[in-house]
Amino acid sequence: MIEFNNEIYELEYSGMRKALHQAVEEAFNELYEPTDEDYEALEEAHRLISAQDVQGLINHDIATEIFFYQAKETDYLAEALIEAGYKVEKSNASRSLYVMNDNGQEVRIADHRRPAAPTVGGNYQDWEYEKEVIVSDNKIEKWQLEQVGIQLPNEEYFLG
DSSP, rough: HHHHHHHHEOOOEEEEEEHHHHHHHHHHTTSSSSOOOHHHHHHHHHHHHTTTTTHHTTTTTTTEEEEEOOOOOOGBBHHHHHHHHHHHOOOOSSSSSEEOOOOEEEEEEEESSSOOEEEETTTTEOOSSSSEEETTTEEEHHHHHHHTTOSSSSSSOHHH
């Protein structure tokens, strides 16, 4: 697994490789005046992604501005929570987790507010959670988890 720009990509899946190719292109296009050497490094990165060469990517950079990092399964918040014994439900529709914290309370962890639900009469009602964390940039930090009654060892995790 590769971490790139706060996202984790599992290179064994073609869809994730395609998404990583696109993310690398977007990051490259933001470089100020790339050199021929930078274009060669970009081509090499694409070759490494296609070859599913995790170690090659980790040892590779583009224009000393674009880097790849190795990720492991427990970098995913859901996996770390399950491994630590928490009850976790994942949304099928979005990046949202529902977790029972150390006090038996449900905690919603997501990268967005839950959309309002329609009620009788055509009105909408906002969802309210006693314990909720809205994550930015796909990362959640240990202190944010501790504030909602969840204890995990690492300093940060990826939501999805």
